[in-house]
Amino acid sequence: MAMTMEHQRTNQQKTMRIEGGRELSGTIRLSGAKNAALPMIAAACLGEEPTILDNVPIELRDVQILIRVLREAGAYIALEGSSLACARGDFPRGTVNREASEIRYSLLLLGLAAAHRGELLLPMPGGCKIGDRKYDLHLMGLQRLGARIEETEAGIRVASEGGVGADIEFYLPTTSGTENLMIAAALASGRTTILNANTRPEIMEMAKLMNLMGAKVSCSNRVVQIDGQSRIQGGVRYAIMPGWDEAVTYIVASAMTGGEICIADFSLDFIREDVRHLREIGVDVFEWGGAVYASGKKQKRAFDLFTAPYPGINSDMQPIFAALAFTAAGKSTITDLRFTDRFRYVEELKKFGGSIHAFGNTAIVEGGRPLQGAHATATDLRGGASCVLAALIAEGESIITNVSQIERGYENIAGKLRQLGARIDTP
Ligand SMILES: CC(=O)N[C@H]1[C@@H](OP(=O)(O)OP(=O)(O)OC[C@H]2O[C@@H](n3ccc(=O)[nH]c3=O)[C@H](O)[C@@H]2O)O[C@H](CO)[C@@H](O)[C@@H]1O
Ligand SMILES: C=C(OP(=O)(O)O)C(=O)O
Structure with a gap:
């Protein structure tokens, strides 16, 4: 402390x-894009075998915090130069580091825990202080996929015994919400469709990475479709945009x-x-x-x-x-x-x-x-x-x-x- x-x-x-x-x-x-690197590091932890991400902006504080938080929660992450090898390891286990509250993208640990049929208590997320940074669509979507969510003073608790695909409609195209549900749905059973999803370049790139890893994701204008798989192999290599x-x-x-x-x-x-x-x-x-x-x-x-x-x-x-x-x-x-x-x-x-x-x-x-x-x-x-x-x-x-x-x-x-x-x- x-x-x-x-x-x-x-x-x-x-x-x-x-x-x-x-x-x-x-x-x-x-350098590699921060806002592509953060979700792709989380997505790479869906895989059983290490996926290597090149061109990671490793000096960025948010990237370093996300790595520490994921590691402490059991993910396997190894660093070599500006490349990162990421895999599930034994995520989710143990506690989530309080540093999670310094960044917005710790939110993606919720989707990752739901995907891996686990339980996790996430301290309240942070990020830039730029006004209301809601995450109701994240929680609504995770619940629609079958996860149990509880918000307490200590943070957000997620628990899942395995997701079931669903049709989910956003009232606005949240970036991190789309990414969180893509991760959660990747290992759910059946098809998930996110309507009014965000399909910005970072998300198209994340979908490409996930598909290489063994997930099945399609992204077009404002619609993301994920066909859940029983296992995501990983073990591929991809460069951050x-x-x-x-x-x-x-x-x-x-x-x-x-x-x-x-x-x-x-x-x-x-x-x-x-x-x-x-x-x-x-x-x-x-x-x-x-x-x-x-x-x-x-x-x-x-x-x-x-x-x-x-x-x-x-x-x-x-x-x-x-x-x-x-x-x-x-x-x-x-x-x-x-x-x-x-x-x-x-x-x-x-x-x-x-x-x-x-x-x-x-x-x-x-x-x-x-x-x-x-x-x-x-x-x-x-x-x-x-x-x-x-x-x-x-x-x-x-x-x-x-x-x-x-x-x-x-x-x-x-x-x-x-x-x-x-x-x-x-x-
Ligand atoms: C790491 C990263 O990529 N961060 C970017 C991401 O942040 P982030 O993913 O946090 O931004 P969102 O797209 O989620 O938020 C945009 C707006 O939607 C609202 N909202 C969001 C989620 C939700 O469940 N409900 C809701 O109402 C937010 O309060 C905000 O007003 O996209 C933002 C918008 O392009 C960028 O400024 C951030 O740089
Ligand atoms: C708002 C930003 O980042 P974050 O969502 O990580 O706070 C940003 O990149 O400008």
Whole structure:
């Protein structure tokens, strides 16, 4: 316990110092996507034999926590470089580490325990503090598959003696809810159909992995169908997709400074809507020879943007676009239709002298004015990244605190920005 508190103190103290005003140009390589890695690590634990996941963003705090939590609950996970070997081991056994409360994706242990006909008490999940993060659809779906669920002060208890496939309709396309039920249904008897499921690229990738492992999953627009198997062999190898969220963030970072960037081994496939907006704003983005290029030399235009499930703009990118709006003369609006309170970072961005105000689920930015260096706190992962972006164009030095929030999702962000020419260190 003392160790944990010490650990938390150190994380909160971690800071980043940025000297703004440098043009960011050059080439970078992306890490594996956090939001693909987390569900795929859980899904790989459906298998009897170790499945090797390559390109895992292993330095990310959320990934490390999920690994520790799964291991402690009995899963077999071995690490070699940025590859992970994952199998069921004797999951679920023992208790679930309290660290599970620091991340949202510990929720997937519920589906995994139901799939493996076990019982598990999960401490309340966490994740970014961005408003209501409900999980009623997870619990409803697991119950429809035959699991018993009990919510207590200590957490969520799941127990299953074996699932039975069902037709399940979501009132909105939850990402983690879809993933949780795909995992739970993979070892249930019969067919499960999830209607109004989320079928974003991370989920299509997870379905591909599961099929290679011996599951039977089909995903198309908003419908996921799972034919339960009595056993999932595993024992395959699969690479985590590149972090498209990182790609958009670094394109925006470079564009804000008037730079030009090349993202190696990447395509526009997963970011078409982001690119449509970037082009309208005045950022040139194109794909050539297996890489993506972006130029931020032109003047930026103010814009209106709202978030939506894929193929819309992911809510994760709204704080990134909010920072970009500082470089566009005029009034831009950013509306988050996915989360109820994802504008805590706005108060931090104001510290740079930027004109940004949030009302309900909308932020309004008056761009085109210079920013000054400031002391700001990373309120959450993407909000923290937006402060880094503001600091990159601000005059003078900025200090960002609570950097561990940013490290939950951006692997080696300081190193990657330095490679593009930023003056940034983590004292
Ligand atoms: C690790 C990961 O991949 N996290 C992503 C995932 O989070 P996560 O899976 O948590 O997001 P969801 O899609 O579940 O949540 C979106 C909205 O649906 C609501 N909801 C969700 C579940 C439910 O049972 N009932 C309900 O009402 C939530 O309160 C929220 O307002 O998708 C989000 C939306 O694209 C992204 O911002 C997160 O980065
Ligand atoms: C909100 C995010 O993550 P999580 O769902 O893990 O909190 C994110 O990646 O921006």
